[in-house]
Amino acid sequence: MSFEFPLPDVGEGLTEADIVSWKVAVGDTVTVNQILVEIETAKSLVELPSPQAGEVGALLVEEGQTIEVGTPIIRFGGSDGGSDNAGASAPAAGETQAATEGGGDAEGGATLVGYGAKAASSKRRPRKGAGVAAPANPSQAPAAQEAPAPAAAPAAAAAAPAEATAPATASAGKPLAKPPVRKLAKDLGLDLAAIAPTGSRGEVTRDDVKAAASGTGAAATAAAVTSAGATAASAGAGSSGELEERIPFKGVAKMMAKAMVESAFTMPHVTEFLDVDVTETMAFVRRLKSTKFLGEDIKVSPLLLVAKAVAWAVARNPRINSCLEGDEIVVKKYVNLGVAAATPRGLIVPNIKGAHAMGLTDLAQGIQDLTALARSGKTPPADQSGGTITITNVGVFGVDAGTPIINPGEAAILAFGQIRKKPWVVGDEIVPRDITTLSVSADHRVVDGEIISKFLADVGRGLEDPTLLLA
Numbered sequence: 213m214s215f216e217f218p219l220p221d222v223g224e225g226l227t228e229a230d231i232v233s234w235k236v237a238v239g240d241t242v243t244v245n246q247i248l249v250e251i252e253t254a255k256s257l258v259e260l261p262s263p264q265a266g267e268v269g270a271l272l273v274e275e276g277q278t279i280e281v282g283t284p285i286i287r288f289g290g291s292d293g294g295s296d297n298a299g300a301s302a303p304a305a306g307e308t309q310a311a312t313e314g315g316g317d318a319e320g321g322a323t324l325v326g327y328g329a330k331a332a333s334s335k336r337r338p339r340k341g342a343g344v345a346a347p348a349n350p351s352q353a354p355a356a357q358e359a360p361a362p363a364a365a366p367a368a369a370a371a372a373p374a375e376a377t378a379p380a381t382a383s384a385g386k387p388l389a390k391p392p393v394r395k396l397a398k399d400l401g402l403d404l405a406a407i408a409p410t411g412s413r414g415e416v417t418r419d420d421v422k423a424a425a426s427g428t429g430a431a432a433t434a435a436a437v438t439s440a441g442a443t444a445a446s447a448g449a450g451s452s453g454e455l456e457e458r459i460p461f462k463g464v465a466k467m468m469a470k471a472m473v474e475s476a477f478t479m480p481h482v483t484e485f486l487d488v489d490v491t492e493t494m495a496f497v498r499r500l501k502s503t504k505f506l507g508e509d510i511k512v513s514p515l516l517l518v519a520k521a522v523a524w525a526v527a528r529n530p531r532i533n534s535c536l537e538g539d540e541i542v543v544k545k546y547v548n549l550g551v552a553a554a555t556p557r558g559l560i561v562p563n564i565k566g567a568h569a570m571g572l573t574d575l576a577q578g579i580q581d582l583t584a585l586a587r588s589g590k591t592p593p594a595d596q597s598g599g600t601i602t603i604t605n606v607g608v609f610g611v612d613a614g615t616p617i618i619n620p621g622e623a624a625i626l627a628f629g630q631i632r633k634k635p636w637v638v639g640d641e642i643v644p645r646d647i648t649t650l651s652v653s654a655d656h657r658v659v660d661g662e663i664i665s666k667f668l669a670d671v672g673r674g675l676e677d678p679t680l681l682l683a
Contacts, residue, residue: 218283227280228253229251229258231274233249233250233275239267242262242266245261249286257589269287277395278392279391389404392418468560474620483652485650487650488675490676493517494631496678511576515628518605521670521671521681523547524674525667532601534659535655547567548563549567549599550600555586556589562586563596563599564579599622602619602626603627604625607629613627614627623654624652624667625654627650629651634647
């Protein structure tokens with residue numbers, strides 16, 4: 213018997229995910245905890261393990277589709293010929309058997325803990341509009357799937373007219389289509405009601421939508437009539453389609469945008485700037501690199517000293533490391549140091565837990581591991597939550613300064629600008645020095661100008677004389 217595995221809740225309040233790549237194919241035999249598919253949530257790439265052992269009967273979702281939690285993604289067991297209502301047409305006794313076989317979860321057998329097959333999990337939720345075609349008795353299988361006995365002929369004949377009217381019923385209201393197909397049509401600007409369905413149940417399929425978009429088949433003709441206004445507008449614009457690119461607004465980019473809007477419109481931001489002579493810091497970085505003092509495989513950069521200076525300055529100004537929760541200001545006596553990272557999937561802010569207690573070696577390793585995970589796109593959600601203060605290194609893009617937006621749940625963020633040779637007054641002389649600009653944005657509800665200024669001045673002081681950071 214078959215068992216369908218739905219997209220599980222991967223935590224962090226996420227409700228949907230994109231199917232990135234399948235790691236199995238139809239016909240493969242898989243074991244418990246074998247990786248089935250790689251999905252992309254709004255925070256990271258996640259590999260989903262198999263909840264049970266068995267044969268892959270069907271992959272129910274294509275790569276690149278965005279689906280909601282709870283949507284079936286894979287079917288275990290023999291192929292049912294690809295019928296959408298295979299689960300609903302299975303005999304009731306088979307449903308009970310599927311719940312007790314499929315890895316034996318009832319006895320604590322080979323089923324992944326957390327989302328294995330449950331007693332009623334193999335019963336497919338009925339489709340909208342499918343109730344007209346469903347037999348009154350669950351034991352009566354549709355004639356399209358089994359050759360009926362002579363005695364069952366009247367029942368099959370009675371069911372046939374009902375199924376014949378299902379497409380008409382759907383067309384009178386909302387057209388039948390799976391959620392991914394609806395999304396595809398929406399993204400392509402097509403009206404589902406204008407696309408001629410070719411599905412066995414009168415539903416619009418993915419191929420129907422693609423045919424309408426490419427201008428082939430009967431579906432395209434119907435869609436073209438409905439979208440005549442849009443077509444005329446496109447024609448008037450000439451080759452505007454070649455001059456524009458539409459990028460899906462989803463995943464990390466959408467989650468970060470939501471966080472930034474929340475921050476910008478709930479926190480009164482105030483930003484201060486400070487030019488700092490980091491000549492001694494750069495000399496210290498060069499010494500650490502040449503001596504390999506922190507380890508052969510440890511990468512040393514100015515960001516390491518900035519991170520150390522932030523942790524040092526937080527200890528001297530603990531109020532900057534706080535947040536507002538209801539009617540209370542929570543001052544945190546630990547530093548989970550966030551480092552903004554630009555990745556191909558968008559901006560993320562993982563954090564180094566316990567940065568306040570780390571020496572240079574541990575802090576350098578933490579930054580190195582954080583960066584590697586971010587580039588791979590596999591930073592776990594836990595590493596992106598619980599931050600207390602953040603650094604954003606805008607200098608790597610050749611920028612001197614900025615007014616960064618505070619990460620929600622924190623009270624301050626420090627922007628580290630590029631380091632450039634500039635004329636600088638030392639004593640009574642003007643000499644070339646390595647200069648950078650630091651800027652701090654802070655939540656003015658939580659901290660006032662004095663705290664912000666003292667914190668920023670201490671970060672600058674630590675970078676001017678890095679020996680202070682080693683005390």
